[in-house]
Amino acid sequence: MNKVFDYILNMFPTILISIPIFIIVRIIIYKLYLKIKINWCHEGLLLFLYIFIIGLLSQALTGGFSINNFDIKRINVIPFKILVETYQEVFLNNNINYFIISFLGNIMMFIPIGLFIPILFKINNLCVISIGFCFSLFIEISQLFLIRSSDIDDLIFNTLGVSLGVLIVKLLSKKFGKFLNKLKLNK
Numbered sequence: 001m002n003k004v005f006d007y008i009l010n011m012f013p014t015i016l017i018s019i020p021i022f023i024i025v026r027i028i029i030y031k032l033y034l035k036i037k038i039n040w041c042h043e044g045l046l047l048f049l050y051i052f053i054i055g056l057l058s059q060a061l062t063g064g065f066s067i068n069n070f071d072i073k074r075i076n077v078i079p080f081k082i083l084v085e086t087y088q089e090v091f092l093n094n095n096i097n098y099f100i101i102s103f104l105g106n107i108m109m110f111i112p113i114g115l116f117i118p119i120l121f122k123i124n125n126l127c128v129i130s131i132g133f134c135f136s137l138f139i140e141i142s143q144l145f146l147i148r149s150s151d152i153d154d155l156i157f158n159t160l161g162v163s164l165g166v167l168i169v170k171l172l173s174k175k176f177g178k179f180l181n182k183l184k185l186n187k
Helices: 002-034 040-060 081-092 096-108 111-120 125-145 152-182
Strands: none
Touching: 002 040, 040 111, 040 125, 081 096, 081 152, 096 152, 111 125, 111 152, 125 152
16 A cells, blocks of 8 residues: 555656646636637536646656667457456465555546546547547656556456546436536536
8 A cells, every 4th residue: 555655646747747737728718719708617627637647657757768779578469368467466375465555556546537437528539538538648658768567458448448437417407407417618
């Protein structure tokens, strides 16, 4: 669990630096393009999504960048290899942290993308899942050039996390549909 808290603590400097950038950009967009009353709930959720993405990128893309970092040994193209590795780590090596970080972490860290994009924007579910898939693919391709590993399982489980987020929004829409529609940006 300490590793999760370390990730969160490591995100803060990047997030703190990026918040003023978000605020300036949003003010410019509202002043120049939208010219409508600010929907503060929408802006708050959008800021949360922005902070989440910045924090996620700050952790996923850490490591030295160099074309020379490419190493075929750090690439997993075998789908669901993580299931075997999780079994070995948890049951044979008694390492529950591996399950939390590698398995659950890859799913849970992408749920907010599946939650907030359909809440904030009028967009169909397949498009939201595609955005999450492309975002995860961007991270995995970027990690090819970092001192990190790139894994097809990360892509699969990140996309599963986005899909779970979309499913949660779908379930919430049945009960809170009117409220959720108020959070969308209406021009």
